Amino acid sequence: MTGVITQSGADSTRQLDLTEEAVADAMARALWERYEPVHDLVYFAPEVYSAADALGMRGFWMGYFALRAAPLGAVAPAVVTSCFYVFHPARVARALPDAWAYAAPADVLAARQDALDAAMTALFGPDTVGSAEFAEAADLAWEAAAAADTAGRVLAAANQALERPDRPTARLWQGLTTLREHRGDAHVAVLVSQGIGPVEAMVLKAAAGESDGVFLRETRRWGQADWEAAGARLRERCLLGADGALTPAGAAVRAEVEALTDAAAEQPWTALGADRTARLAGLLDPLAHMVETSGLLPPGNPVGLTRSAYPADH
Structure with missing residues (x-):
């Protein structure tokens, strides 16, 4: 199989010519880099904060866990x-x-659909969310999500089981969220298979320069002692040096984790096909750019996106 992923922006258009051997993995990563920012609106858009407050949630984290776990x-x-x-x-x-004493999961699900509709309309504009291209993106994302294999992937399966929304905004966001959790479930399985625990995973991510370590530790509520103990375990495995940087072995393990995650996330895109996957990537690219340059996402890159095209290439 061969294909081309097109990345477009205000100032440039780049084509990533993919070899037959690499196309599926490259598609999985290219789509993740585009759908992750759109998915992240559920955490950082003010419309979602307002919806969580209206449900009775007490603070950001109660809303976060209720909205994602519903x-x-x-x-x-x-x-x-x-x-x-x-x-x-x-x-x-x-x-x-x-959280469930304030709102039942079904009510949370309905509220998050409404909130994402409002957030996407406000950010992207009513003309964009009402366009034929936006509806096309929603349908392609939904089709890919419906084709995802969810055996052993609990969060992906729970999201995939939800009914197809009528509104393109909700349909696009929910499809992308199913795909995001599909990849995330696989990533967790890869980490477990490599013997990398929760804190070790974050220490490695920070050491790779993908996220801010203090931000990760504090927002996930681990203590400094937990962080230092994880670093010590990684040094015992020769994955971190005394200075906290990745060793060559650590860099290799980190690369292997990402490669295995990409491979495990291929299936929805092979089901959709290279041409239609490339089309979805092109449709998502300007939306991802708008999110990433909106100021809504916090510094520190908590999700560890590795694409460096924003904002320099746009």
Whole structure:
């Protein structure tokens, strides 16, 4: 299989010519780099904050866990801690199950659809979200998400099981979210297979320069002692040096984790096909650019996006 992913912006258009051997992995990463920022509106858009407040959620983190975990139903905090992987159990337990006393999961799901519709309309503009191209993107994303294999992927399966929204905004966001959790479930499985625990995963990400370590540690509510212990374990495995930088072995493990994650995220895109996947990437690119340059996303790159094209290439 061969294909081309086109990246376009205000100042330039680049084509990534993909070899037959690399096309599926490259498509998986290229699409993640485009759908992740759009998905992230659920965490950082003011319309979502307002919706969480209206539901009765007490603070950002209760809203975060309720909005993201709602497809699972009113499950115990331990289930969410396991699925989300990198959060300290106490961070989750401060939000759940208390959130379900303020709003049932079904009500949270309805509110997040409304909030994302409002957020996307405000950011992208009513002409964009009402366009034929936006509806096309929504349908392509939904089709890819519906084709995703969710065996062993709990968050992806829970999101995939939701009904198809009528509104293109909600349909696009939900399709992208299913794909995002599909990739995330695979990433967790890869980390487990490599013997990399939650804190070790964040230490490696920070050492690779992909995210700010202090931001990750504090927002996931791990203590400094937890962080230092994880670093010590990684040094024992010769993955970190004494200065906290990745060793060659650590860089190799980090690259292997990302490569295995990409490989495990291929299937929805092979099902959609190279040409239609490239089309979706092109449709998402300006939306991702608008999110990434909106000022909504916090500094520190908490999701670890590795694309460096924003804002320099746009």
